[in-house]
Amino acid sequence: QVEVVESGGGLVQTGGSLKVSCSVSGLKFDDYVMAWFRLSPTKERFWISTINWSGSSSWSRMSVEGRFTVSRDNTKNMFYLQMNHLQPTDTGTYFCAAASAVDWTKRYFDPSLSDFQDWGEGTQVTASS
Numbered sequence: 001q002v003e004v005v006e007s008g009g010g011l012v013q014t015g016g017s018l019k020v021s022c023s024v025s026g027l028k029f030d031d032y033v034m035a036w037f038r039l040s041p042t043k044e045r046f047w048i049s050t051i052n053w054s055g056s057s058s059w060s061r062m063s064v065e066g067r068f069t070v071s072r073d074n075t076k077n078m079f080y081l082q083m084n085h086l087q088p089t090d091t092g093t094y095f096c097a098a099a100s101a102v103d104w105t106k107r108y109f110d111p112s113l114s115d116f117q118d119w120g121e122g123t124q125v126t127a128s129s
Helices: none
Strands: 003-007 010-013 018-025 032-039 045-051 058-060 068-073 078-083 092-100 123-128
Touching: 003 092, 018 032, 018 092, 018 123, 032 078, 045 068, 045 078, 058 068
Parallel strands: 010 123
Antiparallel strands: 003 018, 018 078, 032 045, 032 092, 045 058, 068 078, 092 123
């Protein structure tokens, strides 16, 4: 049984930093593409970042480039999002998603929600002044 669990969310001041984590079990982690998505307070879902199976390449939306860094540790089945210089517009629930790299023929930049088969419950991040 696949389990995806996000953690590390919280409330930070504008300009602050936070690192959210995603623990994955029940699958061969290094066979999976991983991504972060955000659900905004207005219930819009935005793609944030994608990382390939090895961690050698990653892609992020323009609004977080230079502020957010995505990474993974395949020895620990962990996936991370380091968020710096947080803005109120970054507020939302952050979801971790997994998709088989073996079958991956989609784009890494701005993939569709439906490209991912396994999702966590999300972790809330709030940036406020």
